Amino acid sequence: MIPYGRQDISQADIDAVVEVLQSDFLTQGPKVPEFERIVADYCGAARAVAVNSATSALHLACLALELGPGDRLWTSPVTFVASANCALYCGASVDFVDIDPRTYNLCPVALAEKLRVAEAQGALPKVVVAVHLCGQPCDMKAIDRLAKQYGFRVIEDASHAIGGKYADEPIGNGRYSDITVFSFHPVKIVTSAEGGMALTNDNALADQMALLRSHGITRDPALMTREPDGPWYYQQVALGFNYRMTELQAALGISQMSRLDDFVSRRHGLASRYDLLLESLPVTAPWQHPDSYSGLHLYVIRVAGTSHQQVFDSLREKGVGVNLHYIPVHTQPYYQSMGFDAADFPEAMAYYAEAISLPMYPGLTEQDQDFVVSSLSEALEKT
Structure with missing residues (x-):
């Protein structure tokens, strides 16, 4: 995995x-x-x-x-x-x-x-x-x-x-x-x-x-x-x-x-490579604001439509440990008991319906990254 x-x-x-x-x-x-x-x-x-x-x-x-x-x-x-x-x-x-x-x-x-x-x-x-x-x-x-x-x-x-x-x-x-x-x-x-x-x-x-x-x-x-x-x-x-x-x-x-700057630089290199590899796929890559230099803890793509869960499941089955960050807090049972409704924050819910966090860490190899993207491409073709 x-x-x-x-x-x-x-x-x-x-x-x-x-x-x-x-x-x-x-x-x-x-x-x-x-x-x-x-x-x-x-x-x-x-x-x-x-x-x-x-x-x-x-x-x-x-x-x-x-x-x-x-x-x-x-x-x-x-x-x-x-x-x-x-x-x-x-x-x-x-x-x-x-x-x-x-x-x-x-x-x-x-x-x-x-x-x-x-x-x-x-x-x-x-x-x-x-x-x-x-x-x-x-x-x-x-x-x-x-x-x-x-x-x-x-x-x-x-x-x-x-x-x-x-x-x-x-x-x-x-x-x-x-x-x-x-x-x-x-x-x-x-x-x-x-x-x-x-x-x-x-x-x-x-x-x-x-x-x-x-x-x-x-x-x-x-x-x-x-x-x-x-x-x-x-x-x-x-x-x-x-x-x-x-x-x-x-x-x-x-x-x-002592390695913080190297870690962040490596994450940016991986993110730039993801950006290029994903250009031909029907996904939305992360947008970076020009005023910011992100720590890039996560690389979140968005997969539109009803294929979201199918793509997520397919990647997991192939050994790609994708995740979803995060389930909107206001939809949690504890918060819904306070009166929040899922529809209260529509942009958050639209994000939740499409977001998938791809692997992102300094030790991720280009070979691993290629496998992640090829697995994503195969998953998208099946939807």
């Missing part, structure tokens, strides 16, 4: 993890802050907070922005459920904004219209999560203008996008958002096995996320409500969580970061 994505682990990665195993620290040592600084410096952000998953990072980002009961979070329906669930963890409500039919990201035109209606109804969101689907950044300038006009905060869910750029600047620099979240899951662009990170230029937000990732416990006398009893003393000053990243994960992440 050719998977849709997979990690690329080198001997240097293995050696980095073994070195930590032989050290004095397996958790809460020097590697986590080193990883945070490397990612922050790469992206041009002031601060980074490493955690055990991007889901945890989204949750902490929402808490740091004081999202809570009575508040609203809006995001794209075409995303992994974590982009919406993070609001529910905080007791807030969720709504969605339909996608742009070319980028598949949250549509700024639809967002502007929804905000206009929400303002009249007194129902504006407190937070908008802009998801950079497949690694292509959203139209962050437009979202930022709307954020300033309507007073909401912005989280970039850049789980697919580390190593990419928007308007010639690294994704994660925080120019158009309050917090940016990355994922280091094994199929992502770089991996720490499991892990995530939240980047921000606001020290208060970073401090709050760092506090909450470790049970809300501090040893800083400046944050305590009374004088320490002794050098052993710590104090819980907030209700936090165990969202810490281990030294093992950080060491792997540090090693992987």
